[in-house]
Amino acid sequence: MRSLTSTLLAAQKSASGSPFVRVQVRERIGNIVRLRWERLYTGSEPDTYHALTVPGDASLVRARVASGTLYYQRVAGPGPGSDFSSWTSLGSVAQADVALASRGSTVLLFYVDTDGVTIRVRESQDYGATLGSPVTVATAAGAVGWLAAALKSDGTALLLYSVGGTVYAVKRSGGTWGDPAPWTNSAATIAGLACVYYGDFNVAAAGTNADGDAKLWTTIYGDGLNQPVGVWSSLKEVAAADVGSGVSFRAPFLDRPDTFRLFFVEEYTGTQAYSRPLWSYFPASQDFVAEAWREPVPFDLSSQYGMALAHDSTWAWLATPSGVWRASLSAPPLDLTADVLEVGAESESLRGRLKVVLRNDHGRFSDLGSSELTAIRYGSQVALSPGYATTAGQEVSAGPLYWLDGWTHHTGGASATFTLHASDAWSLVEGWRSRRQYTWAAGQQNIFQILRFIFGRAGLEFSSLGSSSALTGQQPSFTIHPGESGLTAVRRLLAMVPDVLRVAGEYVYIFEPLADQSADYAYGTDHAILRGRYGSPGLAVNRVQVFGQGLMVEDFRWDALADEYDRLRQAHDLNLTTVARAQERAAAEFRAVEIESYEGELLVPMNCGQELYDVVSVTDAGAGLSAVARRVLGMAMRYDRCGPRPAYEMALRLGAP
């Protein structure tokens, strides 16, 4: 249960508590700002190697290499009226990649000299307005392909470059460039590098592995946050394609304007061939080492060299040689609280819905194209915060988040209303469809890690609040078929463990619902029960058989079996290779059945902090209940401010603890 202030607790227990419900809409999905890209420049520069950075004065610094010439551009105060077409030639270079990095007033421009192996840097200390003389950073053992660079606030710089399938790192510390060192990973070819500093040097690399399979990886060159200084982490896969499929990846760009954001190019050489930029982002609180990238989304552009990404404090910037885009990083809330007439919110296992009825007799919501209402778009984030007028003022509990499915206008008589329809994070999971075969071999990843991958693909955070041993102990052979929804995959994984999932905003939490869990809240004492129904359907299953790889185990609930004879459930899973794992599965099967062996409903005055799977104690003398523990399996909130039956209440569906 969400913690509440003492004054809010007192108000919701008071018979005369005055409701207060806050509803806000934002341009966010999964609580990550939805970037609305606005194209500021369309030129005729050829699609080729390029780079972008935004130094501390928020100027836009770009570089590109075309036909063996290095071009440079700095636009101060970039905006819709700026000239992005003027380039300065910096002379002949190799037709290879170029990289930019900046921090404060320092800008570093890296390029490959005409010999194809000498990498030079030109440094600026005035936000890129003037560049110093070229300095040699490294001389590669072979032709340099791709570059990436990042700069720390203390002046430490890292340059990455590729020669064939090897990536080399060169670090500048104390103003002196060190010796290049090859990474400790393995690739057959490299088709693009990107690097951004955030505690470590976080890297994206495109290329192929030894089998010729195309990959887009992330990895870390450590600086002490998630990886020791100077040590490479293993490669983590973001995208993959089998050799012979005609699909490959190249030209990644990486930045962290608010969370890690990634652009890269996916190429397909079959019928209807394309070279299309895709973008993705990372749940904000996850470590870069986690495999939690959102499913990459196509960008409406054709490019082989990708879209460079940078940011200042206000804008995210995208660039190709012939294009410049920007998007606001802020997503201010649109507050609808004053217009709320009714709210209906339902939440149960793997599903949550919201309906908000707003007054529209004043016509505020008649023109959704107005600048005030730009946040009301499909997929926008709706924050519902239930509360009360308390002795400390109007207080709310920052409650669940939903995402807009659509809206309806209702007119009739003298009234007009505008209704928002939204769904919670489960709709994002259900909306993710696998576009390829995802396969985990036995022993590769545990169930928690596979779930984290799925929730990441849906753009959601994932964390444990105390899970079962099966969740981390089982590393099953598992696949997600093309076209399947994330929800289908989640259901299959949940069937293997006793744990349950609860969404709280953009977070999905997993935990084991233990039968002896203490109650989070009490009803029927100082928080009134308006209506109660208490049923005992009994155990639907009293005998479980689990078939694994060459083994079978059984478990029984003998008392129930004596009453109704055996009610059998069978589970079949070749991933279960030991008796202990099979016994865990049998216990998990029974745990789910036992929670459903009790069936109750409560109608209570709104509890602003109640969450799914909380354990509550119920006291209801009429049913002979005194502080009996029950688990919340479903919730439905109803707030009606002006209807014939004004209400501010919550219906709870209860199960056994």
Place this chain on the structure above:
Amino acid sequence: MTIRSGIVKAFDAGSYTATVQLTGSLAVWLSNLPVARNIPSAEMVAGRRCAVIFFDASNPRDAVVAAVFT
């Protein structure tokens, strides 16, 4: 149990397993799928369509290529 269609991409007569591109997966294929022994190895030609039975929809090791056609 689910049945899915695909295209044979490769076949290993030694292990009697196949690599199959399941319909809908443009870029990534499913490897090491057991192949029914009643299918002659000569019929497991790359490019032919096939039917795969997943006894457990989640587990690619609990599956079999049951038919090859065209």
